[in-house]
Amino acid sequence: MSKIAVYPGSFDPITNGHLDIIKRTNRIFENVVVAVFCNPNKTPLFSMEERVEMLEEAVQGFENVEVDAFEGLLTNYARQKGAQVIVRGLRAVSDFETEFQMASMNNKLDSGVETIFMMTNNRYAYLSSSIVKEVVEFGGCVQGLVPDNVVAKLEERLGG
Numbered sequence: 001m002s003k004i005a006v007y008p009g010s011f012d013p014i015t016n017g018h019l020d021i022i023k024r025t026n027r028i029f030e031n032v033v034v035a036v037f038c039n040p041n042k043t044p045l046f047s048m049e050e051r052v053e054m055l056e057e058a059v060q061g062f063e064n065v066e067v068d069a070f071e072g073l074l075t076n077y078a079r080q081k082g083a084q085v086i087v088r089g090l091r092a093v094s095d096f097e098t099e100f101q102m103a104s105m106n107n108k109l110d111s112g113v114e115t116i117f118m119m120t121n122n123r124y125a126y127l128s129s130s131i132v133k134e135v136v137e138f139g140g141c142v143q144g145l146v147p148d149n150v151v152a153k154l155e156e157r158l159g160g
């Protein structure tokens with residue numbers, strides 16, 4: 001039985017949907033590693049350091065949750081962290097195809113690392129980092145959809 005779970009993502013930035021998955025994963029596993037992917041093919045709104053910092057602030061007070069960053073293959077990273085489980089959140093049917101592809105590829109790369117899915121809380125089923133950024137860019141309010149520290153960062157970066 002694995003005691004360590006990796007919860008990977010871009011987290012550009014973290015939303016309350018992500019936070020909900022982290023909380024629930026933390027109830028099941030002894031240790032949760034929230035792992036921010038450093039994708040050389042994408043230009044994120046927030047730097048790696050900023051994304052890690054926002055996550056660290058958001059999970060302050062959660063026991064046994066570590067925030068880290070990784071490059072390269074997720075399965076290699078999971079091995080390196082001693083984790084046998086990758087956790088991903090599923091919002092709607094539209095997530096399924098990509099998630100199925102990623103989980104299948106990860107299984108092909110390393111069948112010793114299992115992917116498990118957690119249904120996103122209904123409250124956050126429509127939420128994504130991208131939609132949050134768009135709303136802030138056009139002057140909308142995202143209070144309650146992202147942690148408070150992230151609201152301020154988003155407004156600073158995108159607000160008019």
Ligand code: PNS
Binds near residue numbers: 072074102
């Ligand atoms: O939050 P996201 O953008 O949906 O997260 C996607 C992520 C980071 C989990 C995925 O892109 C990933 O695992 N990248 C690492 C590179 C890798 O292992 N690719 C091959 C299997 S998908």
